[in-house]
Amino acid sequence: MAGRRLDPGEAALWARVVAAVKPLHGARPVAPLAVLEQHGAPRPKPTRPVAAPAVKPARGARTPGDTLDASWDHKLARGLVSPDATIDLHGHTLAAAHARLDQELGRAIVRGDRVLLVVTGRPPRAESERPHARGAIRAAIGDWIAAGRHVDRIASIRGAHPRHGGGGALYLILRRNRTG
Template sequence: MRRLTAHERALWARVAASVKPLPGREVPKLPAVPTPAPAPAPVQPPAKAALAPGLPRRPTAPTTKPKPPHPLGASLDGSWDRQIARGRLAPDRIIDLHGHTVATAHGVLASAIVAGDGARVILVITGKGRPDRPARIRDELMHWLERPDLRPHVASLRNAHPRHGGSGAFYIILRRPK
């Protein structure tokens, strides 16, 4: 069994002093706690020496903080995420935007969201893109959903299950009509 350090003994003494003994018991006497020696001055790290050519550099920790979740992903409870993860979410409408231009894709998507026909989950297939042809519609989707005409209708945006297209498709969960 290891012995307590001076710091741990000091902490224990403070805790023991704050405890009221049970009736009929007396407070045990604690051994005197020696005052800890002053801590040595911190050692300054040596100046960064230049690495010899050909030696790999040591990776540094990232300094950026993780981004908070997007507001379009924050308004659903866990049951939605479980249904998506298990592939059990059944979309009420499917919109395939392959072959559309950015302008026509926005029009098709906006009319489906604003339609008000009782659909709650819309599966939007945007495609993944290719190195020679990036997925412009996929890149614009978040911007379209944040516009003032569509934002009030959208509760959340989630990546689709692989069964429904994986990273080339999204579920748009609409708010309940009022």
């Protein structure tokens, strides 16, 4: 039975579906291009992954980096550092999470906190395509921090210890207030 021909958008979607299907045990896989061409769809163009645009901090601004000494890294890796405050972004929309991060980071700086625990939720799966179905906050937080107004106050960003959320959280280590 011959069906209607797929339009280019449908063909591209169908190509993604066919590419994701794994055959049952012993079944012969169907060549995706053959299926597409059988329905009159044009051959899809090969795509390359598109990298997110790099956010450049303001000229002369200090950026988060590897400024911690071995003692800090050792304590963080073993879960021996207690965060001064927690910022829970899990479950928020991207806009609400971004606003809350900026607001809470400002408050933490005023209080003189050194270690913040930022709960983002788990990172996106390796096979996930942008826009990420899950882990969108985790995927965006680095860009938010790099382009944020408090970037010069952050000494480093590290993954959290499992007792503090592991892959679903980050430590933000703030620079000491140096007044005088």
